[in-house]
Amino acid sequence: MAAGSPMRALLLRNDGYASEPSGSVLEAMEPYVEAGEIAVPAPKPSQVLIKVRRASINPSDVMFVKGMYGQPRMQGQPAGFEGVGEVVEAGSEPQARELKGKRVAFAVGLTGWGSWAEYAVAEAAACIPLIDGVRDEDGAAMIVNPITALAMFGIVREEGEKAFVLTAAASQLCKLMMGVAKEEGYRPIAIVRRDDQADILKQAGAAVVLNAEAPDFQRTLKETMKAEQPRIFLDAVTGKLASAIFHAMGKRSRWIVYGRLAQEPTQIPEPGQLIFQHKKIEGFWLTDWMRSVGREKRAEAVAEAQKRFADGRWSTDVTAVIPLDEAMARVPAELAKPNGKVFISP
Amino acid sequence: MAAGSPMRALLLRNDGYASEPSGSVLEAMEPYVEAGEIAVPAPKPSQVLIKVRRASINPSDVMFVKGMYGQPRMQGQPAGFEGVGEVVEAGSEPQARELKGKRVAFAVGLTGWGSWAEYAVAEAAACIPLIDGVRDEDGAAMIVNPITALAMFGIVREEGEKAFVLTAAASQLCKLMMGVAKEEGYRPIAIVRRDDQADILKQAGAAVVLNAEAPDFQRTLKETMKAEQPRIFLDAVTGKLASAIFHAMGKRSRWIVYGRLAQEPTQIPEPGQLIFQHKKIEGFWLTDWMRSVGREKRAEAVAEAQKRFADGRWSTDVTAVIPLDEAMARVPAELAKPNGKVFISP
Numbered sequence: 045m046a047a048g049s050p051m052r053a054l055l056l057r058n059d060g061y062a063s064e065p066s067g068s069v070l071e072a073m074e075p076y077v078e079a080g081e082i083a084v085p086a087p088k089p090s091q092v093l094i095k096v097r098r099a100s101i102n103p104s105d106v107m108f109v110k111g112m113y114g115q116p117r118m119q120g121q122p123a124g125f126e127g128v129g130e131v132v133e134a135g136s137e138p139q140a141r142e143l144k145g146k147r148v149a150f151a152v153g154l155t156g157w158g159s160w161a162e163y164a165v166a167e168a169a170a171c172i173p174l175i176d177g178v179r180d181e182d183g184a185a186m187i188v189n190p191i192t193a194l195a196m197f198g199i200v201r202e203e204g205e206k207a208f209v210l211t212a213a214a215s216q217l218c219k220l221m222m223g224v225a226k227e228e229g230y231r232p233i234a235i236v237r238r239d240d241q242a243d244i245l246k247q248a249g250a251a252v253v254l255n256a257e258a259p260d261f262q263r264t265l266k267e268t269m270k271a272e273q274p275r276i277f278l279d280a281v282t283g284k285l286a287s288a289i290f291h292a293m294g295k296r297s298r299w300i301v302y303g304r305l306a307q308e309p310t311q312i313p314e315p316g317q318l319i320f321q322h323k324k325i326e327g328f329w330l331t332d333w334m335r336s337v338g339r340e341k342r343a344e345a346v347a348e349a350q351k352r353f354a355d356g357r358w359s360t361d362v363t364a365v366i367p368l369d370e371a372m373a374r375v376p377a378e379l380a381k382p383n384g385k386v387f388i389s390p
Numbered sequence: 391m392a393a394g395s396p397m398r399a400l401l402l403r404n405d406g407y408a409s410e411p412s413g414s415v416l417e418a419m420e421p422y423v424e425a426g427e428i429a430v431p432a433p434k435p436s437q438v439l440i441k442v443r444r445a446s447i448n449p450s451d452v453m454f455v456k457g458m459y460g461q462p463r464m465q466g467q468p469a470g471f472e473g474v475g476e477v478v479e480a481g482s483e484p485q486a487r488e489l490k491g492k493r494v495a496f497a498v499g500l501t502g503w504g505s506w507a508e509y510a511v512a513e514a515a516a517c518i519p520l521i522d523g524v525r526d527e528d529g530a531a532m533i534v535n536p537i538t539a540l541a542m543f544g545i546v547r548e549e550g551e552k553a554f555v556l557t558a559a560a561s562q563l564c565k566l567m568m569g570v571a572k573e574e575g576y577r578p579i580a581i582v583r584r585d586d587q588a589d590i591l592k593q594a595g596a597a598v599v600l601n602a603e604a605p606d607f608q609r610t611l612k613e614t615m616k617a618e619q620p621r622i623f624l625d626a627v628t629g630k631l632a633s634a635i636f637h638a639m640g641k642r643s644r645w646i647v648y649g650r651l652a653q654e655p656t657q658i659p660e661p662g663q664l665i666f667q668h669k670k671i672e673g674f675w676l677t678d679w680m681r682s683v684g685r686e687k688r689a690e691a692v693a694e695a696q697k698r699f700a701d702g703r704w705s706t707d708v709t710a711v712i713p714l715d716e717a718m719a720r721v722p723a724e725l726a727k728p729n730g731k732v733f734i735s736p
Contacts, residue, residue, distance in 0.1 A: 114665060282658075301661050304662060310657060310658045311655050315673075319648060319649075324670065327670075
């Protein structure tokens with residue numbers, strides 16, 4: 045496929061950021077993306093052109109197309125942060141050229157060429173050549189969730205306390221993390237909003253599952269924090285629930301925000317706890333982690349993720365694989381189903 | 391004075407914490423302390439008994455007697471965190487014995503025996519023998535504010551950016567800190583609520599003074615943050631104003647809460663900034679700093695503070711020195727005056 049030929053893609057309809065927050069649910073595709081055609085791009089020297097086999101739809105993609113992710117949208121460019129595919133063209137740099145013809149997991153980073161398209165562009169450094177045992181569905185979801193899971197679990201490991209807290213615990217990301225945690229004897233405290241997820245989460249590695257909608261939640265939360273003494277709180281939600289959890293945690297706790305699915309305001313529950321209990325509130329962003337940790341630590345995480353998918357310890361739960369042409373019509377309904385991932389197949 | 395004899399003191403009327411927050415102003419003494427008598431305590435082996443010459447009234451004392459400081463009150467015990475006086479009895483340990491007869495600045499810590507009394511008890515380790523050039527008023531206010539000022543300015547120094555932000559900037563603590571900062575070429579951005587403090591603050595060392603009540607505050611705040619690029623925000627206030635300041639600050643900013651004069655709820659202005667801009671929210675408490683830094687760093691700060699008072703670079707602005715017997719009647723009105731400290735003289 046020569047650069048310049050037309051390709052099909054889901055193109056962003058808006059520029060920049062949303063003026064009003066609108067919730068984390070993708071209620072429809074039409075306000076945010078449209079099916080269209082755009083010329084196949086040419087990779088720069090450090091980049092590769094990938095024929096996409098599967099593209100992921102992550103919570104961060106939904107936030108991005110809605111204009112609520114911390115990076116601006118570019119109208120008319122393809123959406124989609126990650127995927128799997130075959131490298132069909134490569135830039136002139138050696139790191140790019142050696143990927144030619146390989147099947148790779150990739151993240152598009154800031155190239156502007158998303159994975160919800162027939163072809164995507166990624167930096168060679170953001171591609172992982174896949175071994176044969178890794179399914180396309182695992183490869184397409186190998187970077188955003190798995191590396192985030194490993195990087196954030198690294199924070200738990202460094203902190204030392206065995207127990208730690210997770211909101212939105214039924215997400216793929218949390219399930220991956222809980223699997224690793226359980227293997228190493230850690231005790232994930234999974235906070236969810238439905239009782240029917242408890243069994244799935246315990247199988248995935250949760251030591252304790254709390255339903256935030258249960259009438260006795262405040263009491264069980266307090267008791268659990270007292271008994272388990274977690275110090276790290278990995279939060280994808282923010283808002284009232286997250287505040288209440290942080291408030292119930294003990295001295296020297298760290299509230300690490302990596303998503304903000306709740307759009308409601310978020311209070312510091314009691315600023316005195318920051319002073320007298322040495323509690324902290326901070327954030328985690330994979331892109332930042334990738335930049336700030338050394339190349340070695342990054343490569344370690346990538347190798348670890350691939351090994352786990354290849355040997356079956358990790359596996360991506362698939363809700364649906366949707367052809368690109370059907371994506372506009374089917375994606376919102378499939379995304380609304382719990383407990384699995386939705387992929388686009390161009 | 392033998393242990394067990396009666397002494398005059400201002401005694402706490404309540405136990406534990408306030409059930410409702412009630413603002414940072416001491417509207418009256420009667421709800422919180424009463425003039426009374428209590429037996430002179432005997433120091434433990436590591437402690438000394440001090441005949442108090444001057445006792446400070448700090449914002450943290452007000453918060454404490456009102457039950458809004460992070461340590462519980464003990465009904466019937468004397469209030470007051472720090473002061474200056476003469477060591478009249480000493481415990482058996484060498485560190486205590488060598489203080490006997492000396493004039494010391496002291497902080498009572500968790501001994502339970504406050505400085506708003508004829509006699510107080512302090513750990514020998516929390517006493518600073520004073521050189522002659524230091525006035526009683528400076529000695530009585532030598533620990534809580536000056537050491538906090540030096541310790542927090544140490545955070546600014548380590549961070550590296552020359553500009554930093556202060557709320558409640560007209561406090562004694564901030565004025566001390568701005569003096570050191572200016573000497574070393576740093577640029578304090580002082581946030582206050584009245585225009586008439588601007589000149590005093592500029593003399594004290596502020597590079598920029600912003601009045602949060604001015605109609606164009608949001609604009610000047612934004613412009614100042616852009617021009618000065620501060621990373622450290624030392625906040626004694628919390629609430630809406632602090633949120634707005636943190637929101638206007640740039641990447642990698644740290645909001646360090648050391649007081650919460652505003653009792654209104656405090657929001658995290660935009661949790662996405664924690665994720666994508668690597669901003670952090672944390673706290674500072676002198677007691678914690680004292681415990682966690684080495685003995686050497688502590689001694690350095692103490693020596694530095696004393697030198698600055700002795701050579702006149704620092705000087706405590708005195709609003710009033712009130713005899714213990716008049717304290718119940720006069721303290722609230724004197725405390726309400728701006729720009730100086732109020733002392734009790736037993």
